[in-house]
Amino acid sequence: LESYVGFDTIQEQIRKKSLKRGFELNIMVVGASGLGKSTLVNTLFKAKLSRASCISQPFVIPKTVEIKTVSHVIEEKGVRLRLTITDTPGFGDQVNNTNCWEPVIEYIHDQFDHYYREESSTYRKARIPDTRVHCCLYFIEPTGHRLKSLDLEFMKRLDKCVNIIPVIAKSDTLTLEEREAFKRRIREDLSHNINTYPIIHDELDEDEVRTNTKIKEQLPFAVVGSDRNVSVGGKAVLGRKTRWGVIEVENKNHCEFTLLRDMLIKTHMQDLKEVTDFLHYESYRRERCSSNGE
Numbered sequence: 001l002e003s004y005v006g007f008d009t010i011q012e013q014i015r016k017k018s019l020k021r022g023f024e025l026n027i028m029v030v031g032a033s034g035l036g037k038s039t040l041v042n043t044l045f046k047a048k049l050s051r052a053s054c055i056s057q058p059f060v061i062p063k064t065v066e067i068k069t070v071s072h073v074i075e076e077k078g079v080r081l082r083l084t085i086t087d088t089p090g091f092g093d094q095v096n097n098t099n100c101w102e103p104v105i106e107y108i109h110d111q112f113d114h115y116y117r118e119e120s121s122t123y124r125k126a127r128i129p130d131t132r133v134h135c136c137l138y139f140i141e142p143t144g145h146r147l148k149s150l151d152l153e154f155m156k157r158l159d160k161c162v163n164i165i166p167v168i169a170k171s172d173t174l175t176l177e178e179r180e181a182f183k184r185r186i187r188e189d190l191s192h193n194i195n196t197y198p199i200i201h202d203e204l205d206e207d208e209v210r211t212n213t214k215i216k217e218q219l220p221f222a223v224v225g226s227d228r229n230v231s232v233g234g235k236a237v238l239g240r241k242t243r244w245g246v247i248e249v250e251n252k253n254h255c256e257f258t259l260l261r262d263m264l265i266k267t268h269m270q271d272l273k274e275v276t277d278f279l280h281y282e283s284y285r286r287e288r289c290s291s292n293g294e
């Protein structure tokens with residue numbers, strides 16, 4: 001074909017470039033103390049997509065006393081993923097939790113601010129380092145009742161600046177029936193009050209809209225975390241040993257940890273970043289520009 005220019009190879013060029021550069025994802029964990037936030041972070045790092053190809057060093061996140069951010073590079077088949085996790089101080093220890101969201105919101109805004117400064121600087125870098133929080137995992141106490149007013153208050157503030165994915169912490173403490181009923185009640189509590197991730201937006205095709213709608217019907221994910229291996233049939237798996245047997249963290253029949261992990265680092269990574277950019281960062285930027293009188 002004479003008129004063939006060959007821009008169909010662009011796709012392959014872009015793919016190669018981005019594979020070479022690698023991927024980055026910034027996640028934040030929020031919730032009351034003792035709900036297993038630090039443990040779940042360790043679980044995410046330990047339970048990688050495929051263990052064999054991983055080159056990263058294991059490490060343990062110290063007990064949270066302030067906002068702490070740690071990065072970890074995971075490599076799979078030559079593709080690098082830098083996973084950065086921000087662990088926030090748990091709330092709920094104090095009798096008075098007024099404004100306990102403030103340091104969290106401030107941290108998120110600070111990252112927007114850094115990005116904004118880089119973006120508006122005259123000597124702008126070719127690639128702006130992106131520390132913006134792409135996703136916030138909000139830990140819900142496994143009470144089996146409803147959301148607490150503190151959770152609603154907190155998330156109401158968070159959903160203005162970050163993608164929220166609610167999770168039921170330590171869901172091994174609930175029976176399967178309790179879990180389903182709790183999930184249903186939480187969805188009711190969230191539905192008219194809080195914007196959770198994923199969202200249905202214009203950039204999505206039909207399939208993606210269908211997937212996101214389905215995910216929304218499964219939220220919040222009932223997760224179990226563990227940073228220890230236990231032996232199941234002679235094989236070492238991440239799990240928790242209980243009096244009644246072993247809860248396997250990565251077994252879909254035992255909990256929804258893998259649903260969460262796959263969504264974060266397999267199916268929705270790019271969308272989390274895009275929504276952060278065009279929705280949350282954009283509204284921050286707009287507000288900032290208008291208050292500057294620009």
Ligand code: GDP
Nearest residue numbers: 033034035036037038039090170171223224225
């Ligand atoms: P954080 O304060 O939210 O960071 O909570 P930690 O990760 O420090 O966990 C607090 C305690 O809960 C530890 O003893 C963990 O072993 C335990 N824990 C963590 N995840 C789970 C879970 O999924 N199920 C159960 N039953 N216990 C958990």
Ligand code: MG
Nearest residue numbers: 037038063064
């Ligand atoms: Mg902790």
